Amino acid sequence: MxxxxxxxxxxxxxxxxxxxxxxxxxxxxxAMGAFLAAGLPxxxxxxxxxxxxxxxxxxxxxxxxxxxxxxAALASLRAADLAExxxxxxxxxxxxxxxFSPGLSSPGSLPAGVRVxxxxxxxxxxxxILESSLAATAGAAAPxxxxxxxxxxDGALIELPAETExxxxxxxxxxxxxxxxxxAAHVRNIFSLGAGCRATILESWVGTGPRSYLSNAxxxxxxxxxxxxxxxxxxxxxxxxxxxxxxxxxxxxxxRYVSWSxxxxxxxxxxxxxxxxxxxxxxxxLNGLYLATDRQHVDNHTFIDHAQPHCRSSETYKGVxxxxxxxxxxxxxxxxxxxxxxxxxxxxxxxLLTREAEVDTRxxxxxxxxxxxxxxxxxxxxxxxxxxxxxxxRGIPADVARNMLTYAFASDVLDGLALPPxxxxxxxxxxxxLDKSQERRG
Amino acid sequence: xxxxxxxxxxxxxxxILRGLDLVVKPGEVHAIMGPNGSGKSTLANTLAGRxxxxxxxxxxxxDGKDLLAMSPEQRAGEGVFLAFQYPVEIxxxxxAYFLRAALNAVRKYRGIExxxxxxxxxxxxxxxKLVDMDEGFLSRSVNEGFSGGEKKRxxxxxxxxxxxxxxxLDETDSGLDIDALRIVSAGVNALxxxxxxxxxxxxxxxxxxxxxxxxxxVLSAGRIVKSGDKELAHELEQAGYAGFEEPPGDGTPVxxxxxxxRGA
Numbered sequence: 206m207x208x209x210x211x212x213x214x215x216x217x218x219x220x221x222x223x224x225x226x227x228x229x230x231x232x233x234x235x236a237m238g239a240f241l242a243a244g245l246p247x248x249x250x251x252x253x254x255x256x257x258x259x260x261x262x263x264x265x266x267x268x269x270x271x272x273x274x275x276x277a278a279l280a281s282l283r284a285a286d287l288a289e290x291x292x293x294x295x296x297x298x299x300x301x302x303x304x305f306s307p308g309l310s311s312p313g314s315l316p317a318g319v320r321v322x323x324x325x326x327x328x329x330x331x332x333x334i335l336e337s338s339l340a341a342t343a344g345a346a347a348p349x350x351x352x353x354x355x356x357x358x359d360g361a362l363i364e365l366p367a368e369t370e371x372x373x374x375x376x377x378x379x380x381x382x383x384x385x386x387x388x389a390a391h392v393r394n395i396f397s398l399g400a401g402c403r404a405t406i407l408e409s410w411v412g413t414g415p416r417s418y419l420s421n422a423x424x425x426x427x428x429x430x431x432x433x434x435x436x437x438x439x440x441x442x443x444x445x446x447x448x449x450x451x452x453x454x455x456x457x458x459x460x461r462y463v464s465w466s467x468x469x470x471x472x473x474x475x476x477x478x479x480x481x482x483x484x485x486x487x488x489x490x491l492n493g494l495y496l497a498t499d500r501q502h503v504d505n506h507t508f509i510d511h512a513q514p515h516c517r518s519s520e521t522y523k524g525v526x527x528x529x530x531x532x533x534x535x536x537x538x539x540x541x542x543x544x545x546x547x548x549x550x551x552x553x554x555x556x557l558l559t560r561e562a563e564v565d566t567r568x569x570x571x572x573x574x575x576x577x578x579x580x581x582x583x584x585x586x587x588x589x590x591x592x593x594x595x596x597x598x599r600g601i602p603a604d605v606a607r608n609m610l611t612y613a614f615a616s617d618v619l620d621g622l623a624l625p626p627x628x629x630x631x632x633x634x635x636x637x638x639l640d641k642s643q644e645r646r647g
Numbered sequence: 648x649x650x651x652x653x654x655x656x657x658x659x660x661x662x663i664l665r666g667l668d669l670v671v672k673p674g675e676v677h678a679i680m681g682p683n684g685s686g687k688s689t690l691a692n693t694l695a696g697r698x699x700x701x702x703x704x705x706x707x708x709x710d711g712k713d714l715l716a717m718s719p720e721q722r723a724g725e726g727v728f729l730a731f732q733y734p735v736e737i738x739x740x741x742x743a744y745f746l747r748a749a750l751n752a753v754r755k756y757r758g759i760e761x762x763x764x765x766x767x768x769x770x771x772x773x774x775x776k777l778v779d780m781d782e783g784f785l786s787r788s789v790n791e792g793f794s795g796g797e798k799k800r801x802x803x804x805x806x807x808x809x810x811x812x813x814x815x816l817d818e819t820d821s822g823l824d825i826d827a828l829r830i831v832s833a834g835v836n837a838l839x840x841x842x843x844x845x846x847x848x849x850x851x852x853x854x855x856x857x858x859x860x861x862x863x864x865v866l867s868a869g870r871i872v873k874s875g876d877k878e879l880a881h882e883l884e885q886a887g888y889a890g891f892e893e894p895p896g897d898g899t900p901v902x903x904x905x906x907x908x909r910g911a
Binding site: 589590591592594595596597598599600601602603605606609610612613614616617 | 695696697698718719720722723724728729731734735736737738739740745748749750752753756788789805809
């Protein structure tokens with residue numbers, strides 16, 4: 206398989222590169238070994254039942270270009286309407302083709318003790334938190350997390366000491382400027398919030414053009430007691446992109462993780478979020494919105510592990526599938542024995558705009574405690590014909606009416622969004638997607 | 648303005664309109680009355696261009712143009728307005744946003760400059776007074792959670808904003824208490840004008856006490872079987888539709904509700 210061979214080549218190149226920290230090499234080697242031994246999962250694998258990786262397997266991924274094509278990167282940001290975000294304070298870390306770009310980044314001003322840095326710059330100092338993150342991956346079966354451990358070159362390392370409250374947001378902007386041959390960027394992030402911290406992190410993934418490339422991001426989130434993180438992921442990759450993301454959240458008592466995952470771009474997209482509610486009174490809120498058209502394939506897998514009593518989780522994912530797009534939602538909620546007083550709700554609703562569009566939705570509740578409140582619901586539907594006629598009878602052209610109704614369906618996921626500049630941007634991106642989708646329908 | 652010739656329409660394979668003729672001139676108010684199942688709503692929906700209402704024969708000319716060849720939005724642009732019997736709730740679409748989108752779509756169609764947010768707000772505030780609606784309705788989703796009366800007032804508000812030349816009011820009086828009926832009727836009366844025609848579709852004479860028609864037609868089994876002035880409505884109120892209903896057995900469904908509610 207071209208992909209596996211190119212990953213092996215990338216691995217050897219990385220191992221031979223000067224300045225590779227000694228401590229990291231064995232970890233990388235064991236992860237690579239485990240990844241190659243298992244190979245890429247097929248649709249026979251339960252977690253990949255509806256998502257075929259054939260397109261990735263058949264692609265040769267060479268190393269990303271080392272030079273920062275900053276100008277091209279900025280141009281793609283502007284093209285994607287992601288260039289500036291007014292009214293949002295905080296540092297901006299920009300990564301181009303998977304590598305930190307100091308020239309495009311702005312450090313912002315941060316309270317003492319807060320670390321917001323590029324992962325590559327921290328490798329030599331052997332951060333304990335990175336080591337434990339990598340070690341945690343080693344035992345995991347998730348193939349792309351193993352591959353990430355073997356091949357990651359950069360990412361963001363964010364650490365907040367206890368009782369730190371950050372205003373605004375930390376922005377991580379990942380831009381890909383695809384070259385003539387496909388490349389892969391393996392990005393490793395670690396977000397660690399000390400006790401009582403509050404922070405917002407906004408990740409944007411941007412690429413332009415039809416060329417193929419792979420983004421493979423693994424993010425570890427550690428939330429100490431009473432800390433709260435708002436985590437936004439906005440995925441606007443290029444039309445030919447493979448985007449794989451895996452967010453693993455470890456929550457201590459009374460911590461709160463709120464996620465907004467908005468997926469608009471890419472050819473083949475797989476987003477995993479797993480949250481471990483490891484101590485009582487932790488809360489996890491997952492909001493998701495995926496819009497896909499043409500032959501895009503978007504797969505969202507979430508796993509919420511209620512390991513302790515008195516925890517809450519709520520999950521709302523919505524999808525809009527146009528043309529021949531395909532969506533997958535797999536949401537598992539596990540309530541372990543003893544996790545009494547668990548309060549878990551999950552909802553996935555999908556709107557299919559054409560007969561060709563398709564979605565597979567699988568809510569999975571596994572409950573091993575008896576005093577819990579768990580609800581789930583999944584729905585797949587079309588636009589309301591009565592509403593459509595009502596709008597048209599008032600003079601609104603059919604395609605505009607369709608967009609109004611689709612926007613209304615999709616945007617309520619964003620209603621609860623706390624930061625106005627981010628909310629406006631996301632609403633704008635959804636509108637823009639709808640307009641483009643309408644143009645294509647012509 | 649409106650010329651309906653021998654109109655036949657089917658819904659779900661069943662012929663509901665069976666050769667309907669009607670001529671409406673500018674400035675006129677026509678009432679079309681008839682028992683349930685006689686084809687009143689089918690007429691309204693066919694004129695507005697609803698998809699599952701299939702025209703199987705006849706012709707409808709609007710200002711000499713073939714109305715039936717137009718899409719629903721074209722009809723609205725041309726000045727045809729249907730006040731829905733059951734206004735649709737549209738969660739997530741704000742009433743103000745919807746009204747402005749509709750007004751600007753219609754203005755664009757008519758070659759008039761679109762209104763910006765401020766001018767629109769000035770206009771809509773003025774129109775809201777007509778139907779005694781407060782501004783709170785603007786920020787709510789279209790018809791969502793509105794009471795029956797509020798929904799009907801919202802229909803008349805839309806009519807006032809869009810300024811149609813031909814307004815078809817489909818059972819606008821249904822589900823209204825007497826106060827709401829007064830408000831809605833006052834709104835409609837305020838919109839009467841020499842170049843605007845109004846077609847009131849109703850089951851009951853009650854509405855016609857408030858909106859006095861120039862002509863009253865009786866619709867039965869998909870045809871207009873009798874026409875007259877407003878006195879005809881009073882006769883119907885006294886005698887009911889019994890004389891106009893085809894005897895059972897000829898394929899016309901007998902409408903139990905029509906019998907139950909008679910004289911109520």
